Amino acid sequence: MMRTATVPPPHVPRGTSLPRGEVCGTVTDLYAELFGSFRRGDQRRKAEQYVWGLMSAGGRKSMRHIAAAVGSTAAEQRLHHFISKSTWDWRPVRQALARHLERTNPPQAWVVRSLAIPKTGRHTVGVDRHFIRELGRMMNVQQTYGVWLASEHSSAPVNWHLVLPAVWTEDGDRRREGEIPDGAAAETPEQAAITAAARLLDWRLTPRPVVVDARGVAIRRIAPGLAAAGLPVLARIPPAVRLTATGRTAGVLGREPRAAQQILQAAGNLRRPVEWTDPATGVPRVSLAAQVPVANAWLPGPQLTLLGVWDDFGRALPQVWLGSMSAPPDVLLRLTKLAGRVRHDADTAGDLVGLRDFAGRTYHGWHRHMTLASVAYRARLLDDLG
Numbered sequence: 061m062m063r064t065a066t067v068p069p070p071h072v073p074r075g076t077s078l079p080r081g082e083v084c085g086t087v088t089d090l091y092a093e094l095f096g097s098f099r100r101g102d103q104r105r106k107a108e109q110y111v112w113g114l115m116s117a118g119g120r121k122s123m124r125h126i127a128a129a130v131g132s133t134a135a136e137q138r139l140h141h142f143i144s145k146s147t148w149d150w151r152p153v154r155q156a157l158a159r160h161l162e163r164t165n166p167p168q169a170w171v172v173r174s175l176a177i178p179k180t181g182r183h184t185v186g187v188d189r190h191f192i193r194e195l196g197r198m199m200n201v202q203q204t205y206g207v208w209l210a211s212e213h214s215s216a217p218v219n220w221h222l223v224l225p226a227v228w229t230e231d232g233d234r235r236r237e238g239e240i241p242d243g244a245a246a247e248t249p250e251q252a253a254i255t256a257a258a259r260l261l262d263w264r265l266t267p268r269p270v271v272v273d274a275r276g277v278a279i280r281r282i283a284p285g286l287a288a289a290g291l292p293v294l295a296r297i298p299p300a301v302r303l304t305a306t307g308r309t310a311g312v313l314g315r316e317p318r319a320a321q322q323i324l325q326a327a328g329n330l331r332r333p334v335e336w337t338d339p340a341t342g343v344p345r346v347s348l349a350a351q352v353p354v355a356n357a358w359l360p361g362p363q364l365t366l367l368g369v370w371d372d373f374g375r376a377l378p379q380v381w382l383g384s385m386s387a388p389p390d391v392l393l394r395l396t397k398l399a400g401r402v403r404h405d406a407d408t409a410g411d412l413v414g415l416r417d418f419a420g421r422t423y424h425g426w427h428r429h430m431t432l433a434s435v436a437y438r439a440r441l442l443d444d445l446g
Contacts, residue, residue, distance in 0.1 A: 086442045097152035106142040114413045114436040121414030144425035155263045158218035167209035171402040172272040177202040177416045185238030185423045188225040193276040205253045210398040215405045220430040221256035239422040254285035280358045292385035299380050303354040320380045324368035327352045334390040339401040347371045351389040367392050413437045
């Protein structure tokens with residue numbers, strides 16, 4: 061029988077084993093709600109074992125460590141088959157998770173965040189050389205996008221999309237090796253991010269603003285793609301993106317396209333203080349925000365907003381955000397901070413449940429692992445979130 065656990069707070073350091081004890085009823089209820097699509101009882105038991113192993117294994121969440129955490133080294137082969145070779149569909153589990161979170165912790169936004177998963181070899185599906193902006197160098201990685209339901213106090217991943225480079229989709233041997241479905245084609249990071257977010261509409265979730273850091277992708281592709289799906293967008297953009305000021309600022313700058321940073325500099329007198337909560341510490345902080353109506357040819361809309369955010373009271377250059385929604389600057393600034401909420405949670409609680417630790421090679425295996433890691437993420441936080 062699988063042992064049960066008490067869910068610890070999310071600040072436990074990476075590599076710390078979780079304490080064993082009695083599981084709270086909410087986690088039991090969670091399994092019942094999310095695993096209802098499994099047709100066989102043994103599939104549900106293996107899913108619960110895998111989630112428990114992700115929650116309780118210390119260090120890297122390898123299949124061996126997961127099997128040891130559930131109390132049986134003989135379980136390693138069974139769990140490997142369950143993740144990599146079984147036929148169960150991960151999509152209903154993700155949909156059930158998303159609906160559960162929307163009901164229990166209504167989000168303020170959907171945050172689309174890239175997740176680069178380093179790999180040493182070339183055999184894991186989707187692995188290729190990519191430039192990782194956060195690290196400033198080329199790396200051998202799986203390039204993925206996650207969609208997180210986020211509010212000021214919590215966030216959780218509900219959907220994942222693996223970017224498939226042409227080197228995988230156009231090579232017959234690699235397609236077979238990675239068990240890539242026939243309909244899967246090569247795509248850009250922008251297409252992957254749009255598809256990941258739009259899937260939540262297929263699940264009939266209430267549309268929310270999509271918050272995305274678009275500095276490492278083509279803003280002219282990702283923002284119109286999300287808007288075309290019917291989703292309001294708030295995207296962090298490079299300061300050099302050229303926009304046309306409208307409203308009062310146009311009287312200062314004229315109606316020629318200018319760099320976003322230049323527009324915000326001209327609107328410095330519009331800056332106002334806004335209080336928000338730091339997700340890493342829970343401490344209230346104050347930033348300055350300035351909102352300027354703008355227009356451009358590649359993201360048409362009745363209301364486009366350029367938002368500048370100064371976290372140091374104007375002593376340095378601002379973060380630059382472009383939104384396709386009408387909202388006061390304090391609302392928009394707090395939405396931008398949800399990107400930091402997700403970044404913090406992915407690097408702490410996300411690492412603790414093995415979001416970067418899939419050791420298999422196949423497309424379906426990766427999706428099943430990421431789905432159950434998302435379930436484990438939610439299960440870990442149930443006690444903390446109440």
